[in-house]
Amino acid sequence: MSPIRVLIADDHVVVRRGIWALLSTESDIEVIGETSNGLETVTLTQLLEPDVILMDIMMPQMNGVDATRQIAGTHPQVRILVLTSFAADDKVLPAIQSGAHGCLLKDSSPADLVQAIRQVHQGEVVLPPIIAFQIVQKLSAAASQNEPHLTLTECEQDVLLLMVQGLRVQDIAPLLHMDAQTVRVHMRHALHKFHHLNRRQGTP
Numbered sequence: 001m002s003p004i005r006v007l008i009a010d011d012h013v014v015v016r017r018g019i020w021a022l023l024s025t026e027s028d029i030e031v032i033g034e035t036s037n038g039l040e041t042v043t044l045t046q047l048l049e050p051d052v053i054l055m056d057i058m059m060p061q062m063n064g065v066d067a068t069r070q071i072a073g074t075h076p077q078v079r080i081l082v083l084t085s086f087a088a089d090d091k092v093l094p095a096i097q098s099g100a101h102g103c104l105l106k107d108s109s110p111a112d113l114v115q116a117i118r119q120v121h122q123g124e125v126v127l128p129p130i131i132a133f134q135i136v137q138k139l140s141a142a143a144s145q146n147e148p149h150l151t152l153t154e155c156e157q158d159v160l161l162l163m164v165q166g167l168r169v170q171d172i173a174p175l176l177h178m179d180a181q182t183v184r185v186h187m188r189h190a191l192h193k194f195h196h197l198n199r200r201q202g203t204p
Contacts, residue, residue: 003030004121007050009041009067010034010083011059015106019054022110029117038062042070045078052079052121055100057091065095072099072195079120087128096135099195102126124169125187132163135194142197150197156190159183 006029008016016034023029032048035041039061045053053071057064068080080100084092085107092103101120104113105128116126127135136157143151152160155176162172169187173180 001028003028004117005030005032005048005051006117007032007041007044007048007053008034009036009038009053009059009064010056011036012056015056019113022113023117026114029114036060038064038067041067045071045075049075050078052081052117054117055080055082055095057082057084057095063091065091065098068095068100069098079123081116081120081126087130092131093134093138096127096131096191097138097194097197101191103128103131119169122184123188124184125163125191127163129164129166132160135190136160136164138197139190139193150193152190152193153186156186156193159186160190163187 006023008019008031010016013036016036020031020034023031032050033044035044037060041053041055042062055064055068059067064082068082071078071080082092082095082100082103083106084103085105087103087105096103102116102125104116104126119126136152139150139152158176159172162175167175169180169183173183176183
C-alpha cells in the first residue's frame, strides 16, 4: 500500500519541522513538502497532489480558509485537516465550511495527530466537539429556512450529537448499533451537506 502523502502548511518553521520529524517515523506516511503561506499551498497542491494537507489558518499572502476554499474547488480528492490553537477561533468553522474534512488542536498529542491524518485519509471526519455542535446548529437553521435538502437525517444527527460529546467512531458505532464504516458514511454525508451550505450561502 502506498504511503499517505502529506503536505504541511504553516507559517512557523519550528512547527513545520516538528511535524515533519514526527511523521518521518511513521512507515505509512510520507511528507512530500512544506509551505509557509496559503498561496504557495495552493500552488504546491497542484504540483505535488498530496493526499492530506495539514492546514494552518493564519498564514500570510492567503489565509488557510481561502486556501482551503480554492483547493476544495479544484482538488476535491485532497483531504484537508485544519490545525488550530483554539477550536473556538471564529475562523475554524469557516475553514470546515469551505471544504476542510477535519480540525485538530495544535496542542494535541503526536499520537492524535498521526491518527487524525489516517482518519481523514480514510474518509472519516475529525472534529472537536464545539465544531460538531456548531455544524448541527447551522444545518438545523438552514433546514428550517426551506432548505430541506440540507436537513440532517436522524442517523446523521445522532452521529454528530455523539461527536459533540467527544466520542469517536469506535465509541459511536456500538451505541447506535452500527458498524464503524456506517458511522463514517453518516459523518461524510453530514459534512457534505455543510460544505453545500457554504456554496449556497457563502462563508460567514
